[in-house]
Amino acid sequence: MTKIILAGVALVLSASVSLAQEVTPQTGDRWYQDGQNTLTEKLARQPNTGRARNIILMISDGNGIATNYATRLFLGQKNGGFGDEAVLPQEKFPYLALVKTYNVNAQTAGSAGSGTALHSGVKTSLGVVGVGEGLRRGDCSQVEANKVKSIVSILDEMGKSVGVISTARLTDATPATAYAHSANRTFEDDSKLPEKCGVKDIADQLLDALKAGTVDIAMGGGRRHFLPKEVTDFEGEAGRRTDGRNLMDEARAAGARVVRDDVEFAALSVSDSAPVLGLFESDHMKYEYDRRAEPSLAEMVGASIKRLQGNENGFFLSVESGRIDHANHDGNLYRALTDGVAFADAVSKAVELTSAQDTLIIVTADHSSALAFNGYCGRGSPITGLCYKINKTGVKHLDTPARAKDGKPYTVAGYLNGKSSVLTKDENFSGSRPVVTQQQASDPDYLQQALIPLSAETHSGADVAVYARGPWAHLLDGTIEQNFIFHVMKYAAEVE
Template sequence: MKTIICTSLALALTGSVAFAQDALPQQNNAWFTAAQAELDAKAAVQPNTNKAKNVIILISDGNGVGTNYATRLFDGQQNGNFGDEHVLPHEKFPFLALAKTYNVNAQTPDSAGTGTAMHSGVKTKAGVIGVDETLNRGDCSQVEGATVANASEIYTGMGKSVGVVSTARLTHATPASAYAHSADRNFEDNSGLPDGCAVPDIASQLIEAVKAGRVDVALGGGRRHFLPKEVKGEEGKGGKRTDGKNLIEDAKAAGIQYVYDDGTFGAARFDGSAPVLGLFEASHMQYEADRSGEPSLAEMTEAAIKALQGNENGFFLTVEAGRVDHANHAGNLARVVRDGVAFAEAVARADELTDDSDTLIIVTADHEHAIAFSGYAGRGSDILGLSMKIDPAGTKALNEPNMAQDGKPYTTVTYLNGGGSILTEDQDWTGTRPTVSQEEATDLDYVQQALIPLSSETHSGEDVAIYAKGPFAHLIGGTVEQNYIFHVMHHAATAE
């Protein structure tokens, strides 16, 4: 009898026993049937080769695969689930690729270079906007010879309307790369320009782009770069300009609608009858966790689409969740994931308001951060909290934290560098790592523990995901250079 059993097991292990697909022992297992249903759905997807009337790119700044994973778990756990089984709106898109994010002179990229890659189709140096790699950062004299056409110029040339939305300053690297050309991302207003620089600052370029009809809607932060030092904005904060120019008054005099809070945003005409400039903060807009008196990213995305969709030739819209990046730099995961969820809501809103038949939607990130996930967390461990032990008898994590060799618990997420470093000049790590409780770790203001001490956590250089749906979205696949994203968007918009 033992011989028969062992022989049967050996045959099964070597693949000699054949099972019909409908006779597999696991055929009724929920994981098995769910995967089969997903396979059937994906097998039914057909490439869409319609010309894209509309193109939308949504960029969550700093939202690499790891940060996206943390957001997925947080959003799922907020809905009462384990979190890892959750699916964010963009994760449902049928086509996926990985983008290599490096700048031509930087293994770990900067957002000006990555933004230029996505909005102009060429990789370039770190810190420069709308120019190629021949320019030496900061040299205004080289801008004209190094200029590349950006998204606002290219899509306006097709007769399309253009929108730029960001929770960061509109003059910040990623949104600015859609409409500006600058030798340095820091030339946001004239006060930073070197003597003799003949190239206008980024804020001036935005106003000129709106006046010229190259940008029809611009919503975000950064009011200080549009106001002179002696003029205070709506929150009582002074501007930064030293040339005496009030670009907001210039815009209003040109017939541009200016909005600065929830009330003026709600009263504005987002019907295409007049351009809209929204500057909701002196600097960056508020984190989603702290947001008060200003619209959400999803609300700005919806308003922009409504303002742009009246153009019979269609539109191009770029949307940035800029503060995901900033919270990562601060090592503050609680705000990272809340802004990540706000971004996911903007993705869902853009998808709901458009038609897959004529609108290409691409969702991606410009780079990742030095975020790390500490094992071995049991399933359901709070993504913001302590890493809890795996339950060998069940599926939910035990209510008992994993312990490091120093005898202290650790959080599921840490950073490889940043302000939360456990190292200082006068001590090594042994026995000095602060003890953290679940209550402390899940506090909104908690800064994750980190290794290398830096004043601000850094970007990292690994690939980021690209999610796509709509016309020619099937061209998103494999591992590609980041500037390839532009070429897919341009191809879809110009296809015959």
Template sequence: MKTSFLAIGAAIAASGAAAQDLPQASSDWFTAGQATIEARLALEPNTNRARNVILLNADGNGVGTNYALRLFAGQQAGGLGDDHVLPHETFAHMALVKTYTTNGQTPDSAPTASAMLTGVKSRNTMINVSENVAVGDCANLPGNELTTLSQIADDMGKSVGIVSTARITHATPAAAYAVTANRNWEDDSALPEDCTTQADIAAQLVDGMESGLIDLAMGGGRRHFVPAGTVSEEGNEGTRTDGRNLIEEMEALGAQYVWNDETFGALTELGNAPIIGLFQDSHMMYEHDRTDEPSLAEMTAAAITALSTNEEGYFLSIEGGRVDHANHAGNLHRVLTDGVAFAEAVQMAIDMTDDSDTLIIVTADHEHAIAFNGYCGRGSDITGLCMGIDNEGVENTGEPNLGSDGKPYTVAGYLNGAGSVLIEQEDGTYSGERPDVTNEEAMDPDYLQQALVPMSSETHSGTDVAAYAHGPYAHLLGGTIEQNVIFHVMHHAMTAE
């Protein structure tokens, strides 16, 4: 049989047979593969200078989480999921990205965002500070501040905008405007009294708006902008201890302030004045629970509309911040509903821009300790049980696979987290066994995926993430790269002759 197979291959090669002469040529898979090759053969590098650059970051949406999102989005659309294509997966250029930091095999969101916006790696917990400074070391901060892509864009006359579903003072959005020796110094109540070399992160946003660096900022985190004792629109108090009401200060600079659906919908003169949107006292709501606040796609549309009024162009940082938070909670349903909201924002950015002058990069800052079981038949619900493979059909058998303990298991789980099957006992030890869960129970929006190591909050992981690029100089993104290279792609696209 082996000799016969080799002989057939040799005969085909010797005759120079075209692909369509192969016995599998009538297969839809085969013709789709040919179409992919033809499309890639037709690719030509776009070497236009990028007037606009949009960096979309789904926080925590590494390769594994993105796989789950693909299946979820496809299944929500009525398909089996695996063959679904997310908006960013249509981009012709991509790379795998190494996310480690100068002191962490596993990163947090501060140095990862900093790497993408400064072009160098640095320590965990710090934003836009060189690796020469230890975490929290205010005294040695001067002289070690890094210049960001935002500042470069501003110096070129471009507008700068930030959109996030997390607090606007949180690590990823803060990287567009702040320098801090500790990402947790979101307002002055957290800033050490003897730290006189930097302002808190919220105050730095006001400084950025006053200097003209920041033209638009939308997200959560209202509490960090108002004084303790001052009641916010939601009825909660601010956390600042210096008495400053930063929202009023920004309004005094001419900024339009919005805080809910109604005020967001009433935005006027987009592009003629700074815009500050603070839609929650802390993070914005998960998409599954969202009420009375705009979606990520709606904020993206408003930002592009506003920033596009600048003839010199813009840099826009967009974060789907709560993908990360739901992963930390071990709640896959909210990971994926927020992931779908992020994908809709990506599609909005594609639809509202022209790839002849706008570079779009879609990536994640890091991955999580998510893991996937097997052997699941096609169509197994990504948030549900791993169903058996149907040897005679396409979809699964409808009967769950069982572990050696005789119990079914879910398609996805976590290596650690709040859903651990090990429960702490009164004597401080841990014991337990896997529960016998049904598919209906596993697919409940509030279900926490089973985890191994017990932790109150699931951790990041150090595995690679993907970056997808579309537009001017997108072809510079390829292979396996260090995370800081993303800055260099964006910078080259903006400044190319």
């Protein structure tokens, strides 16, 4: 009887679909056909409930939904299209959700609290690293009692290899939350530690993690926090440490391969099992637009996966594109988007080198930014340029800039706050909104017009997206708390 009922339901559904197709006049429309193809793909989708041998967490710092959309337009327009039809590699993943990013004491999140949520499964306060919400920021005496265990430590204990990559300083907030515990994200070296702190600085904790084998690969910027202030590096930049220790030398003495530029990076052997410490800049790594003698994010991801995947127990890789956030803070949309494309390249590299059968890849952001879109722009308006009028008789925009009530053109995107506020009176701004030309707006150094005058653009409290593929990726759906992402990773690795 049950089989008969099910067969009848299937017949009714099949007939309903056929009838709908027969009576719908737009079946020949390309958008309609695209929708039908997408429906077919989704109907065929089956959740992967196997164990995740490998997990890759990719964090695009400050890459909220608006910046993600702008990056899509930028990539598509670079490839000769209108932009909005482009698809970023993470947007091809089958599962996604919206993520609430707030910290426990902040409606708008900071990277340290968000990174702790992602890596350790708990929400915590603004500015603290790898500790719970019971700690008062800056109080070293409370660190031990409030330590939380990160996914790095958990998966290391399962025998997996671990890598931590960032285009920011390795000791900066987001990457630090993968391996460190600190009362303040600013304690990157000992020069900022309070007297009698009793807790090691973040760079020293990374050295310990490399020595212990908890972290096998660490690559990014931040060389200055590993060198004493009396020492200048090969680029002439002085260290920051006041304890006289050269942590780069100590890492070498412990058997690590320490690399400083793209040449030394390229010389790394995939078969070498020694830990790797890559420190490619004194401060943050260069923006992708300005990159010269250092590896790209995609290159670091590729080399790390190839080096880590030799472990039969699998690996965990935490990847941060840290400088999208910094460009947004500066109001420099062009560099935010070129770094966004570099992040997309890194996602593609991770997809290329792994299988969805045994590798869970999660792509998300730690928080959003205050980027906003202006006006009714015609299709194809350059994302880093002026907003052009809509063409009522064709698809591509008219070659006429849209104008605001002040009679002046405006850009497709701008910031709600920041250093380029149109309300600021100084040598650059007369008190009225300055005129901007297409040539000015499209310059890589152009800073977008902003509204509220602040020393730098701020984060935004808006939700971010998470995209996932691989084992148990289907658990990431709906609207979730940011710390839930950790729990999916942990479950996917431990499930029998």
